[in-house]
Each structure stands twice: as structure tokens, then as C-alpha cells.
Amino acid sequence: MRTIIIVFCFFVLAACGGARATTAPVGDPNAAQIGVNPVMAAGESVQVGEIVPELSFELAGKTVRLRDFRGKTVVLNFWATWCGPCRLEMPDFQALSQSRADVVFIGINKEENEQQVRTFAAEVGATFPLVLDRTGEILANFGVTIGLPTTYFIDKNGIIQKIQIQAITRSQMTQYLDELAAQ
Numbered sequence: 001m002r003t004i005i006i007v008f009c010f011f012v013l014a015a016c017g018g019a020r021a022t023t024a025p026v027g028d029p030n031a032a033q034i035g036v037n038p039v040m041a042a043g044e045s046v047q048v049g050e051i052v053p054e055l056s057f058e059l060a061g062k063t064v065r066l067r068d069f070r071g072k073t074v075v076l077n078f079w080a081t082w083c084g085p086c087r088l089e090m091p092d093f094q095a096l097s098q099s100r101a102d103v104v105f106i107g108i109n110k111e112e113n114e115q116q117v118r119t120f121a122a123e124v125g126a127t128f129p130l131v132l133d134r135t136g137e138i139l140a141n142f143g144v145t146i147g148l149p150t151t152y153f154i155d156k157n158g159i160i161q162k163i164q165i166q167a168i169t170r171s172q173m174t175q176y177l178d179e180l181a182a183q
Helices: 002-015 084-099 114-124 137-142 170-182
Strands: 034-040 055-059 062-065 073-079 103-110 130-133 150-154 160-165
Touching (some): 073 084, 073 170, 084 103, 103 137, 114 130, 130 137, 150 170, 160 170
Parallel strands (some): 034 130, 103 130
Antiparallel strands (some): 034 055, 055 062, 073 150
């Protein structure tokens, strides 16, 4: 049993490993906007079929709220720069964010600083909003405790329709988004 636990821990660490970024982009107009000062309604339960809890953050000097996106599908992706699978799926999120005007993509970063996130965003070409969850409170409230990446698909009415707890492929994302668009 002990050997199985050690092998499992090794697998988890290997899956979410990766190099940390060290430099930041300067003056790139296509760079991701970094959201700061996130606030989430406390004590909310986050399950498929429920309305997503209110989340707000500052982006480019304005307060942005999830409810501002009612009428559109929202994809919340919880990730970190050190997570290998997160690094692999981020270009697919970027590509879909540019090709799907009917969908809002928001990345929620796990407890890293703005410099790390900006550098990573420049490396992968991410231009959609990336929110800094510096304390881990948002991840905890959403129930994202050990599994990164985790992605929430939220319909036009603000109801969570799918939770993906592992890396997701572009074809899977496209399928989920097409299903939500057809509702």
C-alpha cells in the first residue's frame, strides 16, 4: 500500500510540474489583462446544476463581475504556471477565446504573483483575462483543492453545466461549448 501511495504522489507531482517563468513582457498590446483584488461570495457551494457564486475582480481599473457575462457562456479555468498540464492546454484556451465570440474565457491563477503570470501569458500568447487568486480563497470556494487544471463551463444563465478536473483537449472544449450554445 505504501508503494502505491508513493507512486501516486510521484505521478501527481510529475503531472503538475514545470519550469517557472522568469521574465516579463513589456508594452505588449496583445498581452493578457491581469485581474487583481478578486472577491467571491463566501460560503458558496459550487456544483453542476447550481448558479455560479458571484466573483468579481479589478481588470484595467474597472470592476468586473461574473454576472456581467450573463447571456454568454463562461469558461473558468483554474491553473498555475508550474502545472505541466495547465501549460499544455493554455494555447487551446487562447485559440478558442479568439475564435468563439459567444464565450468568455477567464483564467484563475493559483497563488502566484503578477510577474509570473505575465511572463507565462507572454510565453503562451494568452490575451484573455487572467485573475490572480493570491490567497487561494477562490480556488477553495470553488472546491479546487488538489486538481489542476480544473475548468468550469457555465451556461448563459450562470448555471454550472460541466466541471472538468484534469487537462482538457481543444476538441473536448469545442464539444462542450457547442452543446452549451445549442441550449
